[in-house]
Amino acid sequence: MFRPFELFIGLRYSRSRRRNHFISFISLISMLGVMLGVAALIVVLSVMNGFEQELRQRILGMTAHATVSNFDIRVEQWPRLADQVAGHPHVIGTAPYIEGEAIFRHGRILTGGMLYGVLPAREGQVSEVGQRMVAGRLEDLTDGGYGVVLGKALAEALGVGIGDAVDLMVPQANLTPAGLIPRLRRFRVVGVFEVGMYEYDRTQAFVHLADAARLMSLGDAVSGVRLKLDDVYRAPQVSRDLVQVLDPGYFATDWTRRHANFFRAIRTEKTVMFIILAMIVGVAAFNIVSTLVMVVTDKQGDIAILRTLGASPASIMGVFIVQGVLIGTVGTLAGVAVGVLIALNVETLVPFIERAAGFQFLPADVYYISELPSRLEITDVVRISVLAFALSLLSTLYPAWRAARIDPAEALRYE
Structure with missing residues (x-):
């Protein structure tokens, strides 16, 4: 079965047990960071969608x-x-x-x-x-x-x-x-x-x-x-x-x-929250940069041997792009699964947490709505997934470019 060279090597590096376990730990942290950022974005936007819908229904029910x-x-x-x-x-x-x-x-x-x-x-x-x-x-x-x-x-x-x-x-x-x-x-x-x-x-x-x-x-x-x-x-x-x-x-x-100002404020707040929480995904994506930089440093000898066997700089870039995209993709998919699961069960989870903690998150005399509604929209899930994947892909470019610039003779001098 035909498999691209870059994909084969990139997946092999991802599955192999590295000598440096610290790199594996950083990779796991990067993956968890992407997952938490994606999940947080989905849950928060779903809750804000629920608030907007609930407020509109209640306002229009009386107005x-x-x-x-x-x-x-x-x-x-x-x-x-x-x-x-x-x-x-x-x-x-x-x-x-x-x-x-x-x-x-x-x-x-x-x-x-x-x-x-x-x-x-x-x-x-x-x-x-x-x-x-x-x-x-x-x-x-x-x-x-x-x-x-x-x-x-x-x-x-x-x-x-x-x-x-x-x-x-x-x-x-x-x-x-x-x-x-x-x-x-x-x-x-x-x-x-x-x-x-x-x-x-x-x-x-x-x-x-x-x-x-x-x-x-x-x-x-x-x-x-x-x-x-x-x-x-x-x-x-x-x-x-x-x-x-x-x-x-x-x-x-x-x-x-x-109620124009009221609903305009909700939309503005939703946009601001999206930007702020997207920074969490951005931070996790930057962790992918540090992870791949350490991988490139750890694999200099392997890169030099691949270059002497005829691998082009573009192929070397492809190897590390595959590895970074894999981290981002797994983190994104896990975040989508966790975020969707929580968003669909917010109205069940929040009362349980309130009973366990012994206090109410949204007192009726302070907030417009004393319950925490949720409305999951597929467009938000798609938009968040594309954002996380794009940031993960961008994070791989510098480490992959750095790997492609390694000089085989210099890397093998002390081997």
Whole structure:
């Protein structure tokens, strides 16, 4: 069977027991370095992909894909506006809303948050809050019932549960003979929801649209109409399309604008982490340089004999390139196997480590998400593998070039 000369000698050097065991140890360290670098890159990028996907799902579960309002932030005839935007082929759901800041009070406990007035019958068309209820139902919000649905963390901060009373104050005031009196109304807790994202669970509350309108003195007006689309990534285009057909004074915004800085920061962080962790692979690749330099020094006599037998400098380079590429390839393949295995089981491994260590890695009151999600993408695996292999190949060029420049007569002088 035909085997290239360079491949045969390179593999033979890799399998043989060297006299210098230190070189073998350095080769092993180089291989492990490549493996750890590749595995770390795959795991970290998979976790960041999981974070991005999980955050997008949770944000879009509570936030409409697009919103239509006017510059007065006061839409008088919202049914007409809802019918108008529903005519767009990519709009699959519409619902009116009222939005405003509020202060929640229970006993002596005061805390701020966002108050949303919604129609329970239509809210399910644009958000998932009705599916996230852990107590009560969103449908328990009725016109004139003055019920409120709180986020779980907000309810815990107030120390309330189903049936308890909560006073809601809005940043408006009524003018009376006694002076300005803050606008306040007592509501009864009829439900608690949990999204699993502290930003929403701690700050948001929902009441019936009519109750919110009375509390904020809006009459029949609303803040705008929220939309759900058949494809979330079409939101910018749909927003531009709607602006062209809406009456003057109306504008449309979408989730990519509201959370643009947030998702841009995630992508930037992902890029920076890739660069930083790629340096680990680079350091391991430089270890291949030192390994092959020592091998070249150790094999000077063998190289000189091969040259006297007719081996060309290019063939000598090929021998050591094969040896270095073998180290890099084995390290890369092992790193891919370990990294993929960990990335696919992160959601199982992390709770086990937390139970064993006795602490939580991501406290819910500090981080947006208290779990560690993972999403493995084949493009990341391919990109990391190609990077590791390319760095390993580049690391072999100098030692191989140095081996090709050995003068046979000089090397055999003292043999």
